[in-house]
Amino acid sequence: MTTIHKLINHMIQLQELIMADMQKKVSMPKVRLEALEKSIAALSAQLPPQVKTNFARLVQKHPEAIVPIYGENCAGCGMHLTKSLVIAVQKGEQLSRCPNCARFLYLPESQVQRERTSRKWGEVRKVGIERFTSPELMIPALSGTTADEVLAELCGRMADEGFVNDGAHLLRMAQQREAIISTGVDNGLAFPHVRGVEGGGLTMALGIHRKGIKFGGPGRTLSRVFFFMVIPTATSAFYLKLLSGLANTFREKDARELLVSAQTEEDLWKALIKTTKKTIK
Numbered sequence: 001m002t003t004i005h006k007l008i009n010h011m012i013q014l015q016e017l018i019m020a021d022m023q024k025k026v027s028m029p030k031v032r033l034e035a036l037e038k039s040i041a042a043l044s045a046q047l048p049p050q051v052k053t054n055f056a057r058l059v060q061k062h063p064e065a066i067v068p069i070y071g072e073n074c075a076g077c078g079m080h081l082t083k084s085l086v087i088a089v090q091k092g093e094q095l096s097r098c099p100n101c102a103r104f105l106y107l108p109e110s111q112v113q114r115e116r117t118s119r120k121w122g123e124v125r126k127v128g129i130e131r132f133t134s135p136e137l138m139i140p141a142l143s144g145t146t147a148d149e150v151l152a153e154l155c156g157r158m159a160d161e162g163f164v165n166d167g168a169h170l171l172r173m174a175q176q177r178e179a180i181i182s183t184g185v186d187n188g189l190a191f192p193h194v195r196g197v198e199g200g201g202l203t204m205a206l207g208i209h210r211k212g213i214k215f216g217g218p219g220r221t222l223s224r225v226f227f228f229m230v231i232p233t234a235t236s237a238f239y240l241k242l243l244s245g246l247a248n249t250f251r252e253k254d255a256r257e258l259l260v261s262a263q264t265e266e267d268l269w270k271a272l273i274k275t276t277k278k279t280i281k
């Protein structure tokens with residue numbers, strides 16, 4: 001591993017923390033995250049001064065300052081990259097940036113990929129929340145009793161229905177994300193996710209746990225409603241908006257109860273569409 005590879009890993013780690021911080025603030029506006037912010041400051045301080053400045057400037061513009069190469073494209077802006085640039089990133093002789101969006105580039109060892117676009121029973125036209133999810137991704141009765149079991153159910157469903165190519169890898173990444181800071185928030189909501197799943201749009205599965213489980217939400221909150229998302233890099237900014245819309249919608253008890261009381265996949269699908277009709281455009 002070259003010095004540049006080490007620097008890139010450091011930047012990816014910093015990026016993960018920054019995204020976790022943004023995610024938490026968007027989904028739970030009153031939260032205080034001192035430990036996480038300290039870690040971000042510490043990692044940031046260790047960057048070479050010029051990189052630190054560029055990184056900070058990029059984060060002002062996009063949620064992500066360092067993005068993967070997918071195929072031969074920048075996963076941030078979609079720009080096709082020259083072979084020599086891709087090879088330079090792979091070799092790690094110098095830090096490379098996308099010539100179009102200026103974000104730092106890295107080449108992931110392996111990636112979970114999106115497999116197919118979502119579809120819906122007997123309908124073609126998609127609006128609102130329907131653009132990001134599908135009836136097959138509704139789980140009205142999660143059966144797991146631990147965070148890992150519930151994550152496995154959500155990841156398993158994504159893979160079984162053919163939305164991603166590697167459910168086991170997806171699960172490991174979802175677990176790694178939870179290890180940074182739980183995606184459980186107040187009102188029994190949780191927003192587990194995996195970023196950097198390229199090859200299509202943002203996709204969401206919805207799982208309900210009637211009794212609720214401990215998922216690291218604030219205080220003794222039990223999590224009952226799980227919005228699990230796979231997020232391509234290019235949709236990161238949109239993802240934060242969607243997250244905010246969902247957190248606002250389901251802050252209302254009536255809306256939550258409509259989801260929790262759904263008995264079948266179809267009921268849950270209808271309840272999701274009804275509750276988000278006005279909030280998710």
Ligand SMILES: [Zn+2]
Pocket residue numbers: 074075076077078079098099100101102103
């Ligand atoms: Zn780019």
